[in-house]
Amino acid sequence: MNIVIVGHVDHGKSTVIGRLLADTGSLPEGRLESVKESCRKNSKPFEYAFLLDALKDEQAQGITIDTARCFFKTDARDYIIIDAPGHIEFLKNMISGASRAEAALLVIDAQEGIRENSKRHGHMVSMLGVRQVTVLVNKMDLVGYREADFEALKAEYTEYLRQIDVEPVSFIPVSAREGDNIADASEHMPWYSGPTVLEQLDRFSSGGRLHEKPFRFPVQDIYKFTQSGDDRRIVAGTIAAGKVLIGEEVLFLPSGKRSVIESIESFNTLPKGSAVAGEATGFTLSTQIYIRPGEIMVRPSDPQPEVGTRFRANIFWVGRVPMSMEKEYKLKLGTARATVKLAEIVSTLDASDLRYSRTKRQLDNRDVGECIFETTRPIAFDLASESETTGRFVIVDNYEIAGGGIILENLSGGESILERHIRERESHWETGVVLTSDRERANRHRSKFIVITGRPGIGKRALARELESMLFRNRCSTYYLGMAAIEHGLDADLRLHEKNVEERLRRIGELARIMTDAGMIFITAVDDADDYDIEALKLLNAPNEILVVNVGQSDFYRTRPDLHLEALEDIAETIDIIADLLISREIIVDYQI
Amino acid sequence: MNHLDRLEAQSVYILREAYREFKSLCMLWSIGKDSTVLLWLARKAFFGHVPIPLVHIDTHYKIPEMIEYRDRIALEWNLNMIYGENKAALDDKQTFPDGNVDRIACCRHLKSEALKRTLSGEWPRYRMNHDLKRYVADDRKKEPYTGVIVGVRADEEGSRSKERYFSPRDSGNSWDVGDQPPEFWNQFKTDFAPGTHVRIHPLLDWTELNIWEYIERENIPIVPLYFNQGGGTRYRSLGCAPCTNPIESESRTIEEIIEELRNGSLSNVAERSGRAQDKEDGGGLETLRRDGYM
Ligand SMILES: Nc1nc2c(ncn2[C@@H]2O[C@H](COP(=O)(O)OP(=O)(O)O)[C@@H](O)[C@H]2O)c(=O)[nH]1
Numbered sequence: 066m067n068i069v070i071v072g073h074v075d076h077g078k079s080t081v082i083g084r085l086l087a088d089t090g091s092l093p094e095g096r097l098e099s100v101k102e103s104c105r106k107n108s109k110p111f112e113y114a115f116l117l118d119a120l121k122d123e124q125a126q127g128i129t130i131d132t133a134r135c136f137f138k139t140d141a142r143d144y145i146i147i148d149a150p151g152h153i154e155f156l157k158n159m160i161s162g163a164s165r166a167e168a169a170l171l172v173i174d175a176q177e178g179i180r181e182n183s184k185r186h187g188h189m190v191s192m193l194g195v196r197q198v199t200v201l202v203n204k205m206d207l208v209g210y211r212e213a214d215f216e217a218l219k220a221e222y223t224e225y226l227r228q229i230d231v232e233p234v235s236f237i238p239v240s241a242r243e244g245d246n247i248a249d250a251s252e253h254m255p256w257y258s259g260p261t262v263l264e265q266l267d268r269f270s271s272g273g274r275l276h277e278k279p280f281r282f283p284v285q286d287i288y289k290f291t292q293s294g295d296d297r298r299i300v301a302g303t304i305a306a307g308k309v310l311i312g313e314e315v316l317f318l319p320s321g322k323r324s325v326i327e328s329i330e331s332f333n334t335l336p337k338g339s340a341v342a343g344e345a346t347g348f349t350l351s352t353q354i355y356i357r358p359g360e361i362m363v364r365p366s367d368p369q370p371e372v373g374t375r376f377r378a379n380i381f382w383v384g385r386v387p388m389s390m391e392k393e394y395k396l397k398l399g400t401a402r403a404t405v406k407l408a409e410i411v412s413t414l415d416a417s418d419l420r421y422s423r424t425k426r427q428l429d430n431r432d433v434g435e436c437i438f439e440t441t442r443p444i445a446f447d448l449a450s451e452s453e454t455t456g457r458f459v460i461v462d463n464y465e466i467a468g469g470g471i472i473l474e475n476l477s478g479g480e481s482i483l484e485r486h487i488r489e490r491e492s493h494w495e496t497g498v499v500l501t502s503d504r505e506r507a508n509r510h511r512s513k514f515i516v517i518t519g520r521p522g523i524g525k526r527a528l529a530r531e532l533e534s535m536l537f538r539n540r541c542s543t544y545y546l547g548m549a550a551i552e553h554g555l556d557a558d559l560r561l562h563e564k565n566v567e568e569r570l571r572r573i574g575e576l577a578r579i580m581t582d583a584g585m586i587f588i589t590a591v592d593d594a595d596d597y598d599i600e601a602l603k604l605l606n607a608p609n610e611i612l613v614v615n616v617g618q619s620d621f622y623r624t625r626p627d628l629h630l631e632a633l634e635d636i637a638e639t640i641d642i643i644a645d646l647l648i649s650r651e652i653i654v655d656y657q658i
Numbered sequence: 659m660n661h662l663d664r665l666e667a668q669s670v671y672i673l674r675e676a677y678r679e680f681k682s683l684c685m686l687w688s689i690g691k692d693s694t695v696l697l698w699l700a701r702k703a704f705f706g707h708v709p710i711p712l713v714h715i716d717t718h719y720k721i722p723e724m725i726e727y728r729d730r731i732a733l734e735w736n737l738n739m740i741y742g743e744n745k746a747a748l749d750d751k752q753t754f755p756d757g758n759v760d761r762i763a764c765c766r767h768l769k770s771e772a773l774k775r776t777l778s779g780e781w782p783r784y785r786m787n788h789d790l791k792r793y794v795a796d797d798r799k800k801e802p803y804t805g806v807i808v809g810v811r812a813d814e815e816g817s818r819s820k821e822r823y824f825s826p827r828d829s830g831n832s833w834d835v836g837d838q839p840p841e842f843w844n845q846f847k848t849d850f851a852p853g854t855h856v857r858i859h860p861l862l863d864w865t866e867l868n869i870w871e872y873i874e875r876e877n878i879p880i881v882p883l884y885f886n887q888g889g890g891t892r893y894r895s896l897g898c899a900p901c902t903n904p905i906e907s908e909s910r911t912i913e914e915i916i917e918e919l920r921n922g923s924l925s926n927v928a929e930r931s932g933r934a935q936d937k938e939d940g941g942g943l944e945t946l947r948r949d950g951y952m
Pocket residue numbers: 072073074075076077078079080081112114129151203204205206207239240241242243
């Protein structure tokens with residue numbers, strides 16, 4: 066079980082850990098003696114904290130700079146104690162430690178009382194989803210082991226924690242240095258009858274009841290190791306919550322595709338009929354549907370996750386650069402990745418004095434904010450209160466994880482970023498004296514944006530070029546845009562960011578808007594387009610119209626292409642079919658081969 | 659799920675995350691028990707396959723059984739097996755066994771330097787040809803590996819307890835312990851600026867005991883050097899023959915090793931105590947680590 070230990074600097078975390086390790090006999094034999102010996106030689110007082118100091122530069126600074134793991138065992142189970150630094154500079158490290166813990170020990174100095182980080186860390190632990198918290202009131206020796214001091218601090222801190230929705234499991238009065246109530250009950254505090262720290266650790270519950278929750282399986286990857294002679298197409302990932310059986314129907318979100326679990330795959334185990342929360346597993350499906358990593362697989366009979374582009378969340382920012390509303394960020398939620406913008410800052414909270422501000426226009430380092438975010442395309446998610454793993458996300462800025470958040474509410478349904486963009490663009494669109502309709506009359510054909518979709522290598526490009534050539538011979542004003550033409554030109558600035566597919570698509574859409582405005586039949590080919598890609602292109606090209614020709618397998622679920630071709634066997638014949646379609650749609654009047 | 663199940667699931671998740679996010683990925687295989695467990699976990703993650711090249715740095719002073727074992731497993735498990743070496747240092751005899759440099763410098767030449775240049779693609783990589791059943795110099799275009807999966811454990815030694823699962827290194831391979839990126843929940847650093855790369859540590863939360871318990875549970879084949887084969891000694895950690903000594907132990911089987919670790923009879927012996935180079939300077943490993951030595 067992973068336990069994180071946090072608290073204000075110098076309140077005694079390292080001493081508590083040193084004690085736990087020493088008193089459970091988890092230190093290598095002789096380590097205690099050798100550290101004591103070296104203290105004697107350097108004539109400095111022995112500290113239990115020295116037992117942990119492993120790194121040279123840490124000793125030099127005298128503070129815990131990073132989360133360190135310490136391992137020990139009780140009769141009940143294995144523990145990993147994650148020592149999170151108390152110093153404000155190292156908040157990132159504290160987060161890393163706390164976010165993988167199932168329970169937290171919050172250390173607070175009986176004499177000094179509540180300090181900035183006692184508050185901040187309490188808040189972080191709560192936001193990171195650590196539900197089991199025990200407060201250790203340390204250095205009881207300095208306040209004469211008095212019950213009154215303990216009770217006063219307990220009351221004050223309970224009140225603070227209540228405001229941030231943390232309800233501690235227990236408060237334990239300890240003296241880490243003297244060993245009171247760590248492994249053994251203290252003789253100095255007969256008034257205390259609760260558990261020692263060790264007893265409390267064994268009482269924390271592990272694993273929760275995740276398997277009873279609605280089934281959530283964020284798809285991490287799709288594997289097919291055909292080269293090694295394996296034909297299984299395996300949907301791989303880790304079950305975030307719930308349970309699923311072979312033969313059950315499943316639904317993928319946001320795409321909306323459905324299938325049935327055919328098998329549960331694993332290596333070097335007995336065959337499995339079911340899989341539950343926590344397992345890193347894989348499934349084959351009974352139908353060949355095309356899904357992408359990042360979707361969430363659920364059971365249609367369970368309560369469903371949200372699907373949308375706009376949500377309200379609590380976030381804390383630990384980026385070097387403030388989070389701004391002007392910039393696009395990468396969002397990672399479960400296994401999904403999306404482009405996201407900060408749309409609105411509702412309020413910010415200074416976690417140390419709990420003061421709200423409603424005036425900030427950006428999130429600074431260490432700010433906690435309630436904000437509204439918008440993704441450029443729909444994602445599936447849960448509210449954090451419903452399902453943790455699929456209800457929280459991180460924001461990546463300049464290659465670094467710079468913030469983490471939990472989702473409070475789905476706000477989708479309103480105007481999307483793209484729709485707003487189009488509305489604004491159109492209201493400012495400047496035309497010349499010559500209108501599109503004038504051009505169409507002169508050209509003797511309508512303008513159109515023709516998109517050819519399908520898998521890479523299926524022959525879309527050849528078809529697009531042939532179509533352009535046919536239309537040109539028929540005196541149409543037409544243009545085929547090759548991807549290579551913009552990759553090294555218009556998109557040259559995107560070349561380093563190979564994953565920036567949304568921006569590439571946006572530029573094609575904007576180009577189409579201009580070219581169709583110029584009265585042209587504008588043709589391009591797009592690899593692996595899905596519903597959202599087509600919807601985006603449609604919007605971007607609006608008010609002009611789009612025509613979709615799909616070749617072979619597609620990722621479409623909602624989109625009905627204007628023309629669907631199983632394969633590209635005979636190009637000339639295909640051109641005929643497309644030309645007939647263009648005539649029937651009154652885009653061109655007539656044609657000759 | 660028990661503790662081993664959870665450790666396994668977390669490591670598999672990390673391996674899949676690495677495979678998904680890094681185009682140029684490799685896994686270091688030292689032939690020791692930890693990286694062999696890591697290799698096994700890759701077979702778990704990818705349903706019996708290992709779609710990631712395995713890189714071994716051959717100092718040519720390894721205990722011979724290690725190399726035999728490596729090649730046998732590579733063929734049996736159909737591994738994409740690569741080794742690299744520091745040919746210049748070996749030719750010039752800039753090694754400790756040749757008596758020309760101390761142990762630490764020898765490690766730096768034969769391991770750190772060889773590792774760095776093999777990963778970067780500057781020096782030749784030798785790849786197992788499964789038809790010929792021998793290594794052939796790799797003539798493919800050598801991309802630097804930008805994601806390197808390594809089997810370090812946090813309990814091995816102090817500085818490792820501070821590692822992240824996904825730990826960035828700059829172009830000089832160095833590790834800034836004080837300023838590591840945060841890991842929120844199961845979201846790791848999978849984006850990186852050109853010129854940097856990431857070390858990936860799926861075994862961070864495993865202890866030495868967990869490793870042996872898992873080897874037992876899964877029945878993973880392991881180099882026999884870890885067992886007492888009659889002489890009352892066995893290796894606890896494997897390295898180069900001239901600098902690695904066995905420990906005194908009667909354990910002949912995995913069960914006996916597990917018992918030995920559980921009953922604490924080794925608790926006063928550091929795991930790497932058989933590795934002579936660790937003793938050369940106070941922070942031995944730390945110095946080499948910053949250099950990129952595993
Ligand atoms: N009197 C007293 N001092 C303590 C106790 N626990 C820790 N200290 C001292 O408080 C100082 C800071 O402790 P340390 O564990 O390094 O704090 P950390 O920064 O929270 O890890 C050290 O000088 C410890 O000796 C305690 O129970 N009683």
